[in-house]
Amino acid sequence: MAKIKITQIKSVIDRSERQKRTMQALGLKRINQSVEVEATPSIVGMIRKVNHLVALESL
Numbered sequence: 014m015a016k017i018k019i020t021q022i023k024s025v026i027d028r029s030e031r032q033k034r035t036m037q038a039l040g041l042k043r044i045n046q047s048v049e050v051e052a053t054p055s056i057v058g059m060i061r062k063v064n065h066l067v068a069l070e071s072l
Contacts, residue, residue, distance in 0.1 A: 018070040019060065020047040028066070035059050036066065 021041040025033045025048065031034055040048040049072065050056050 014051045016049055016055060017052045017056070017060075018047055018049050018072055019068070020045065020068045021066060022068045023066045023071040025066065032063050032066070033065050039063075039067075041067070 014019050015045065019039060019041065022042060025036050036042075037051070039056070060069065
């Protein structure tokens with residue numbers, strides 16, 4: 014599988030609890046924090062739910 018670099022670009026303040034937990038499940042806790050993950054179908058689904066809060070970069 015390909016790797017993806019996910020960077021949080023917006024705050025989760027005033028977001029739904031579901032979006033906050035999705036960001037936490039992706040490993041993102043603060044703005045400008047980045048994580049590298051495998052592009053599995055479950056990860057891609059989580060990214061789609063919070064795509065307005067993150068920036069993607071393929072590696």
